[in-house]
Amino acid sequence: MTLASRIAVMNQGSVQQFDTPKRIYDRPTNMFVAGFMGxxxxxxxxxxxxxxxxxxxxxxxxxxxxxxxxxxxxxxxxxxxxxxxxxxxxxxxxxxxxxxxxxxxxxxxxxxxxxxxxxxxxxxxxxxxxxxxxxxxxxxxxxxxxxxxxxxxxxxxxxxxxxxxxxx
Missing domain, CATH: 2.40.50.140 (Nucleic acid-binding proteins)
Incomplete structure (x- = not known):
């Protein structure tokens, strides 16, 4: 999360969320992203x-x-x-x-x-x-x-x- 200003979280080759690390951590788009980050x-x-x-x-x-x-x-x-x-x-x-x-x-x-x-x-x-x-x-x-x-x-x-x- 510290290597870029925007990151993509992927699950089985599909982008789940592309956003700032803070936004991904605070407001994950789904339960996969929420459980993956942190x-x-x-x-x-x-x-x-x-x-x-x-x-x-x-x-x-x-x-x-x-x-x-x-x-x-x-x-x-x-x-x-x-x-x-x-x-x-x-x-x-x-x-x-x-x-x-x-x-x-x-x-x-x-x-x-x-x-x-x-x-x-x-x-x-x-x-x-x-x-x-x-x-x-x-x-x-x-x-x-x-x-x-x-x-x-x-x-x-x-x-x-x-x-x-x-x-x-």
Missing amino acids: SPAMNFIPARLTGSTSIAVRAADGGDATLALAAPLPVGAPKDVVLGVRPEHIYRFTADLKSRKPAVESMQAPVELVEPTGAETLAVLRLGDLEITGRFEPDDAPVMGETITLGIDMSRACLFDPATRALL
Whole structure:
């Protein structure tokens, strides 16, 4: 991503997206591009629209957590969607975080695994039967076995159509 001002992401000989590295990373055109760019990869969380401005995702307790969208979806968007969230857009939720990032939505998640890497700490979190990865500052890293209130920055999230895998 650092070698050119524009790059092409290809899948089986077909160009999926041709754009600036930042635009490809921030607004991937489909789930292939979203999963290909970045390490760890973008988290993909099945969700269901509960209105034009909110979605429900499976929570750790088996129930649903409702998350407000940063912007309404276009008319005709499918009821079932895939929420795409990069690990660095998952935080330990605090009131201060919500005041700094108003689009952050919160939900509970048990911490399954913690991997300190020096400059950051990766944590595997459980949402129902799904595992997602969060990237945390070492001083704010969760502890394995605890349940945390995590914050998801919905202004940085992507929504995909599960049938076409395209960005909505």
